[in-house]
Amino acid sequence: MLFVEFRFFIFFLLLFGVHWALRGNTARKTWLLICSHFFYACFFWGDLGEFFGNVRAGAWDKLPVGWWFPAVLIGSTCMDYAVGLGIGRSEDQTRRRLWLIVSIIANLGVLCFFKYYNFFVASAGDFLCWFGMPTSDWTLQIFLPYGISFYTFQSMSYSIDVYRRRLEPVRSFLDLAFFIAFFPQLVAGPIVRAMTFLPQVFVTRVWANVDVRACLTLFFIGFVKKACVSENVAPIVDELFANPGKYDVYGTWIGVLFYAVQIYCDFSGYTDMAIATARLLGYELTVNFHYPYFAANITEFWKRWHISLSTWLRDYLYISLGGNRGSKLFTYRNLMLTMVLGGLWHGASWNFVIWGAMHGIALIVHREYQRLTEHAAVWLKRIMAWIAVPLTFYWICITWVFFRASPVIDEKTNVVEQTGFEVARTILDSFVFFDQQGKRTFTIWCLVLFVALAFIHWLCSRQVFATWWRRIPDWSYAALLGVGVAIALFFKPEKYSAFIYFQF
């Protein structure tokens, strides 16, 4: 069930009505927990009658793939609940550390098994083959539970914060289960910290504090980003990445630029809708984006892009590795490690490792640049300030090529025509070195559309549209929203793909 689907609105209306109709906090949390699990189950149980028919008949083999996904989620929650209590009861530092290690090993173990087992085994096999040592196929048919990367990080943040004495362990299992399974952020984030969310869970939400107009506006913006922009530019991107080398330089540029648009609108659109949904229920989630493509350097980009992940990696990985509390080399090692692991977090593929490493290198280069130009002339700094934003965006686009590149497979023969790496290289030849590859191209209107989208985005970043809709009367806002929704629905494609970050 996606946020842009009609059935989600029906689901949410029911959930919303009952939630605010209930008086007690426990009842509300229980209701939201049930609904969250229902929301999660909608991703895999298919036809309800058939599903429960198979369950009643004990035909487990006929159940759809992933019927056991909730077991992983509940298991992870139970384990962290026990760890939290264990850490809370122990005064002895060694015991506390032991409990934490249990949590980290269990969480990362589950994540590694589901997400990285096949990747590591296949990579090790390839590596041994390279040395002339043939290996057996040890890969397994593993299905990645939805949202595992997100909820594992959330539950780990809880254990670590309890260990660091930043947070009291929760006594109620319901509270922790609700925190981890809360449906707006369950499958694709933002990664909400226990420290941010749990204090909200303890207090009964008040309807009067909900800014309905702001929530509806945010949800609408998210909807437009996903359904109208991301989904409509996706065919252009797919065309380029399915036929690398067949497009001219302009076509390649358009394809790559539109991928930057697609991934931003897809992910930030999802986040906007998640935050708005949570706010309508009285809960506040972490902000995840802040106009990242207007970042003037890569460090700033990571303060604006997927903020919940970058701050998580900073607080729980980079600082745990030692941060910048050592030599320069030691700091750069930590930076590289953090970014490579951050890349790997996105998916078990070398694409993501390269993508993370490229960002790590860029961060190191930026630090060095800052150090070297600390005392540079003012004119040089001014020039750099002018070109900083496009330069940073250009580098980010280059890294996106690796992020998006996937093997080109012949549909008829099922043979891999080009590996993901070859696809990336072919596209970058055109995108970076202006090497004319093919004759196919996109219409000039694509560029016009890109410029228009960039301009609108820039106006938004300047807060041009930030407040005017707050000043108009309720009825005119409602009518305007109705017209806006009608226009958005017109541009919404009939069939749409899941959010890109669902696969992570």
Next chain:
Amino acid sequence: MRRAARAAFNGITFATGLILACWLIRSSLPVPKVPIVQAKLEHLARRVDEYDTLILGSSRVFHQIIPARLDQRMAEHGLATRSFNCGVDGMRPPEDAYVLDQILRSQPRNLRWVILELEYLRMPLDADKKGTIRAVYWHDWSRMVLLARRAFGDDKKRKLKDRLRRLREPLGDLAEHGALFVQNMTNIGRAEVLTQFLTRKRAPGVNWHSLGDRKDGFITTGRPEMMLEENRLLFERERAQRLEAPARSDAGDPVSRHALRQMLEKIRSIGARPILVVPPTTSKKNFVPGPDVGTDLVVLDFSDVQRFSVLYESRHRLDTDHVNMAGAEIFTDLFAEAFAAAVARQSDPSLDLPIRTP
């Protein structure tokens, strides 16, 4: 209380804005590009005045009444016609009513006969149409009203409790139609032309081949002329059953009758005359409306296995519902004969032809 009233008012304003904007967008858009239907509608929009006879229904008339042959036979019977087959595979009520509405929007001046296949108003969607524009495009307000009436049951004498109990079964179907109605009314997916333009993909044009070689709307099924073994077994069994117990005429449910009545009124309003047809099938019962639908109705019923035995010979069949090309030629001849007789019947009611006038 004041807050609730304000929220309700805002909700109504939102809905008004949404509905008005959707309606504005919708009214400025052409009819969605539905395969075959679009070609036929566009052809008729341009040349509707060339035809005086229109054939409307599912594959049972689409691939079984050959307009050119019908016109020829009618001429032999002394009645000049120029017919167009507007049948489409799987087009049943209420979709046919929508197509008729679209045709009538062109204000045909020369239309004299509209041949309608008799069929019940069905709730479930065909599986092969799900997820296609074909399932969406006809879901307008009047079609939804009919479907809702069908789902809730039109029997006003029944208690609400009974009606709700009966609703359980078609509730899923109604919800499905409701979603398609919302999709249609909110114009979802109608901007796909934009993506096609940007990617330089040519939007699929009108498939004029679906009008047939003679551009009269008729094309063959494209299936082998011989019956498949599995179809043969089923057909033989059902034919034997119909020989023992002929198909019975069923007056149909109130909503099917109401839907038909609406169509007939529209046909009559442009000065044309409806001719209802029951194609040669082996069904147990056929929808033949009662006098409440109209006393001057002409129903040409070909479901009598004994009487039209030639249509029920295995060599002329594809399955229980369809005849092959040879069968279609025979069916067209028989239909032309009955059609001509129906016109002549006014002068000689004693003619023994497969005509039922309720």
